[in-house]
Amino acid sequence: MIGAGNVAVNLAQALAKHVDVLQVYSRKLSNANFLAAKVDAEATDDLSRISEDADIYIISVKDDAISSVIDAVPDNGALWVHTSGSKPMELFAGKRRRYGVLYPMQSFSKQITVDFHDVPFFIEAAKESDVESIENLASQLSTKVFRADSELRRRLHVAAVFSCNFANHMWVLAHDVLQEAGLPFDVMLPLIRTTVDKLDKLSPAESQTGPAIRKDYNVMDAHMKMLHDEDVRRLYSILSESIIRYSEKTINDGKMS
Amino acid sequence: MIGAGNVAVNLAQALAKHVDVLQVYSRKLSNANFLAAKVDAEATDDLSRISEDADIYIISVKDDAISSVIDAVPDNGALWVHTSGSKPMELFAGKRRRYGVLYPMQSFSKQITVDFHDVPFFIEAAKESDVESIENLASQLSTKVFRADSELRRRLHVAAVFSCNFANHMWVLAHDVLQEAGLPFDVMLPLIRTTVDKLDKLSPAESQTGPAIRKDYNVMDAHMKMLHDEDVRRLYSILSESIIRYSEKTINDGKMS
Numbered sequence: 001m002i003g004a005g006n007v008a009v010n011l012a013q014a015l016a017k018h019v020d021v022l023q024v025y026s027r028k029l030s031n032a033n034f035l036a037a038k039v040d041a042e043a044t045d046d047l048s049r050i051s052e053d054a055d056i057y058i059i060s061v062k063d064d065a066i067s068s069v070i071d072a073v074p075d076n077g078a079l080w081v082h083t084s085g086s087k088p089m090e091l092f093a094g095k096r097r098r099y100g101v102l103y104p105m106q107s108f109s110k111q112i113t114v115d116f117h118d119v120p121f122f123i124e125a126a127k128e129s130d131v132e133s134i135e136n137l138a139s140q141l142s143t144k145v146f147r148a149d150s151e152l153r154r155r156l157h158v159a160a161v162f163s164c165n166f167a168n169h170m171w172v173l174a175h176d177v178l179q180e181a182g183l184p185f186d187v188m189l190p191l192i193r194t195t196v197d198k199l200d201k202l203s204p205a206e207s208q209t210g211p212a213i214r215k216d217y218n219v220m221d222a223h224m225k226m227l228h229d230e231d232v233r234r235l236y237s238i239l240s241e242s243i244i245r246y247s248e249k250t251i252n253d254g255k256m257s
Numbered sequence: 258m259i260g261a262g263n264v265a266v267n268l269a270q271a272l273a274k275h276v277d278v279l280q281v282y283s284r285k286l287s288n289a290n291f292l293a294a295k296v297d298a299e300a301t302d303d304l305s306r307i308s309e310d311a312d313i314y315i316i317s318v319k320d321d322a323i324s325s326v327i328d329a330v331p332d333n334g335a336l337w338v339h340t341s342g343s344k345p346m347e348l349f350a351g352k353r354r355r356y357g358v359l360y361p362m363q364s365f366s367k368q369i370t371v372d373f374h375d376v377p378f379f380i381e382a383a384k385e386s387d388v389e390s391i392e393n394l395a396s397q398l399s400t401k402v403f404r405a406d407s408e409l410r411r412r413l414h415v416a417a418v419f420s421c422n423f424a425n426h427m428w429v430l431a432h433d434v435l436q437e438a439g440l441p442f443d444v445m446l447p448l449i450r451t452t453v454d455k456l457d458k459l460s461p462a463e464s465q466t467g468p469a470i471r472k473d474y475n476v477m478d479a480h481m482k483m484l485h486d487e488d489v490r491r492l493y494s495i496l497s498e499s500i501i502r503y504s505e506k507t508i509n510d511g512k513m514s
């Protein structure tokens with residue numbers, strides 16, 4: 001496991017239940033030691049000391065650091081993969097004989113251990129036999145393993161940024177509004193959970209509610225007046241406009257009654 | 258129950274398990290009939306035929322229509338409440354002797370029946386004895402009943418718009434990105450659920466992930482290039498900037514290590 005960040009910590013621990021994790025590399029030895037202890041592996045902070053004995057090398061580092069890792073370690077004929085949703089498999093081209101991608105589409109943090117069972121994995125490899133190896137590995141962790149080329153993976157990642165990162169930012173903004181009102185953020189959790197539960201039965205467009213979709217400009221104006229931060233006010237306005245525009249587009253497309 | 262929209266349909270059905278729902282009014286008789294049948298009540302589309310026998314009248318109509326309902330029906334000395342998160346209790350002032358607000362902070366649709374058990378209710382009334390009556394009623398539905406004046410309720414509603422309506426709009430945008438890639442929206446649900454589950458343990462700011470918080474401009478630029486809709490591209494950019502700005506603010510405030 002090359003890397004000891006949020007993805008690497010979760011992935012290595014899940015894999016360790018099924019396969020032998022030989023070694024953990026991190027630029028920071030303390031991070032390598034932390035993860036290595038959890039998966040009963042060797043730790044190193046020296047790329048020249050990466051073990052040559054592994055069947056598969058998983059590069060799970062910051063996107064911009066993947067290429068420098070590939071360049072710093074010579075090819076040993078084993079299978080090399082990265083875990084990025086954004087970077088093409090071709091980072092390995094000409095530098096490895098066997099390579100691919102193992103992208104778990106999930107949001108990871110070190111504090112919370114992810115259950116991989118329903119996490120969709122999107123995988124690819126240069127050679128069909130390696131696709132099958134990666135598929136076998138991923139299938140030990142998850143029931144949802146899809147083959148996806150770099151282009152599809154990039155689109156997935158964009159969708160994930162909207163679904164997870166941007167949605168979470170909405171909760172950051174809500175947290176501040178509540179804090180100003182002297183209320184804990186958790187009064188909002190039932191509402192958020194119901195909003196997500198709706199997605200089991202309805203498309204997001206069908207389940208949209210609120211002042212914008214109702215074109216209730218009185219409420220929207222009143223809300224705008226309560227927001228002191230100019231950037232937050234601007235976001236309220238732009239997002240409301242976008243909801244209105246989307247609802248009109250959907251009606252014009254004849255997708256909804 | 259005056260109204261037969263999303264809030265009224267859910268609230269009336271939940272209340273009917275504990276109290277006798279006498280009558281349902283809606284401008285559209287078909288809507289009044291639909292809800293009245295579910296709660297074993299009388300239906301009417303005529304404000305002049307609102308029953309005089311109820312102990313409590315719940316006005317659950319579009320915000321802008323609350324005042325016209327109040328004006329169209331004479332005071333009978335009973336307790337009158339509205340269910341709006343945005344409108345002040347003072348809509349009733351001078352027009353009713355006993356009045357208040359019963360605001361269930363939740364996102365409602367007619368297709369999905371809401372379990373009110375964890376739904377926070379925010380209540381107020383002009384007279385203390387009526388606050389207690391509303392509190393007793395709300396406590397039969399939910400374990401989370403808070404007293405909140407109009408100003409607090411408005412702030413809650415703004416927080417709910419960000420938490421629910423705007424977050425859902427992010428899923429509308431993700432749905433379109435996935436659809437273009439030929440993938441069903443539900444590949445995104447495990448990611449979305451984990452993102453919400455994190456909020457049980459971490460604040461939204463602590464659980465923020467993604468290219469923006471990492472200031473990974475290469476990924477952000479690549480994502481922007483894949484978005485064909487100019488408004489969606491603008492949203493991607495503005496939201497990413499906002500995430501970066503918030504993370505810097507939080508670091509400067511010394512709230513996080």
